[in-house]
Amino acid sequence: MRPRLAALYLLGIASLSAQVETTGADLYRQYCAACHGQEGLGIPQAFPPLAHSDFIANHRERALRAPLEGLKDKIEVNGQTYQGWMPPVTLRDEDLAKVFNYVFSSWGNAYAPTSAEEIAKLRAKTTYPTYEKLLAAMSPDVLPAAPSGWKFSVAANLDFQPTRLAAHPDGKHVLILAAKGDIWNWDIATHEVTLLWTGKELQDFKLGDPTCLGLGTDDQGRLYFISNQCNKAKNPVVNEVTIFRTEPWKGPGSWTKPKPWFKTAYNFGVGPYNHGVNHIAQGPDGLLYVSSGSRTDGGEPGQSPNYDKSGENPLTAKLWRLDPRSENPDIEVFAHGLRNTYHFSWDHSGHLLGVENGTDADTPEELNLIELGRHYGFPYEFGDWTTKPYPHTPDAPKGLTFVRPFKNVGPDANDRGGTATFTPHSSPSTILELGPDWPDLDDRPARPPSAHRRILPWQLARRRHEHARSPDHPGAEVSQARLVSLNER
Numbered sequence: 001m002r003p004r005l006a007a008l009y010l011l012g013i014a015s016l017s018a019q020v021e022t023t024g025a026d027l028y029r030q031y032c033a034a035c036h037g038q039e040g041l042g043i044p045q046a047f048p049p050l051a052h053s054d055f056i057a058n059h060r061e062r063a064l065r066a067p068l069e070g071l072k073d074k075i076e077v078n079g080q081t082y083q084g085w086m087p088p089v090t091l092r093d094e095d096l097a098k099v100f101n102y103v104f105s106s107w108g109n110a111y112a113p114t115s116a117e118e119i120a121k122l123r124a125k126t127t128y129p130t131y132e133k134l135l136a137a138m139s140p141d142v143l144p145a146a147p148s149g150w151k152f153s154v155a156a157n158l159d160f161q162p163t164r165l166a167a168h169p170d171g172k173h174v175l176i177l178a179a180k181g182d183i184w185n186w187d188i189a190t191h192e193v194t195l196l197w198t199g200k201e202l203q204d205f206k207l208g209d210p211t212c213l214g215l216g217t218d219d220q221g222r223l224y225f226i227s228n229q230c231n232k233a234k235n236p237v238v239n240e241v242t243i244f245r246t247e248p249w250k251g252p253g254s255w256t257k258p259k260p261w262f263k264t265a266y267n268f269g270v271g272p273y274n275h276g277v278n279h280i281a282q283g284p285d286g287l288l289y290v291s292s293g294s295r296t297d298g299g300e301p302g303q304s305p306n307y308d309k310s311g312e313n314p315l316t317a318k319l320w321r322l323d324p325r326s327e328n329p330d331i332e333v334f335a336h337g338l339r340n341t342y343h344f345s346w347d348h349s350g351h352l353l354g355v356e357n358g359t360d361a362d363t364p365e366e367l368n369l370i371e372l373g374r375h376y377g378f379p380y381e382f383g384d385w386t387t388k389p390y391p392h393t394p395d396a397p398k399g400l401t402f403v404r405p406f407k408n409v410g411p412d413a414n415d416r417g418g419t420a421t422f423t424p425h426s427s428p429s430t431i432l433e434l435g436p437d438w439p440d441l442d443d444r445p446a447r448p449p450s451a452h453r454r455i456l457p458w459q460l461a462r463r464r465h466e467h468a469r470s471p472d473h474p475g476a477e478v479s480q481a482r483l484v485s486l487n488e489r
């Protein structure tokens, strides 16, 4: 097994290599549709349309140059102003010509076709005059500048999309989960990555397409991983959730294949997107905590045939707790109203802190102090907003009170005006408390020597431009937060 491509620290970067023998439509879907939409309609205020775009008609050269060097200007498209940021797209001249010819002749567009030669001529005028120069600038080996006192290095190059890391009980490896359930083992000493099990040998793929988002170990050295399988044979479509685990770790060779330990199911998301059951970790009380994300974006009724159209259910938008001593555990709902707490961890005094993704309506993302039995607002309240993000946002049930997230009073508080807690679409993928012996990430006034600090590695946000990858931005950030007061939320 010789792993290559996307570096370990860059979770979720799309493969940089262009596909051979693909059509303009394929390339469009792969490289443009995430922002400009399958039908070229864009997203109001965020991504301009490519269908009937008068920008393409009036500024053909600038339009063609957008994927060559990126576009970060104030532009007007069909009477709407956009001030976004499109990162360069690593496609060769021929492939870009194919994509543009698809765009130029689709959705009612009828512009004169372009060619690889025209693209090459334009490319020669840009900051990255050749495809190779752009590729080098976008290489995953180009690491972000490390803050003083820190050093970044590439731990491993992976040719799959990792979703989680967990410490191996032997203390010598880091376990890596891939989205389809392959589990890998990274050797701290040699940096080698070896495959432990494939998702196919662990899960029955006939049950549905899997999305595996949870990986952890417990104090007995058992490995756990969580699979969400979208079962389309059922009507409505069901999310089949399985938590697999191994036997306790007793030394090399003691783990046999993880087996299903806990199973449940609920109606798949309305969208039909579904956050699914994701992070799993053992708490200081010895119990396993499991995050179960929402099945709606913001409590909306669904429109998709075959998918349950009602909102959340008793298992979704929650934090669960399970007893690892049981062979047949029950779910205890620990906390409610958590849209998608993608990662959580405990600080040195046992406070449980979780980071939560916000909605497509650009509501702020949250850092919460999660306590037993409390409700964190979803789908009624979002961040520090006092207004409803959507017309369909339901009224809160009478008598239900919500815990608000931490306010961000730091210098990097939400750049959209909100303060609770993070800029939309940039909540961290991991939150971790580091002791006072770790170097500070900035030169701001020193903390009291005994204070603990939290370091938050930022997530690569795929939907919005804030953390898109480009030559001047590695697509991920490491940030630091200091909790001033647990009561000041």
Ligand code: HEC
Binding pocket: 028, 031, 032, 033, 034, 035, 036, 046, 047, 048, 049, 050, 053, 055, 056, 063, 064, 066, 067, 071, 072, 073, 074, 075, 077, 082, 083, 084, 085, 086, 087, 089, 099, 100, 103, 464, 465, 468
């Ligand atoms: C990460 C999101 C993203 C991706 C991926 C992306 N774009 Fe863009 N695109 C943008 C944004 C944002 C703008 C507006 C930039 C600005 O405001 O300066 C834009 C602007 C444009 C424009 C000019 C404005 C218009 O609507 O006519 C063209 C043409 C364009 N993109 C083509 C493409 C093509 C072709 C691809 C795929 C090869 C692509 N884009 C991929 C985000 C993206």
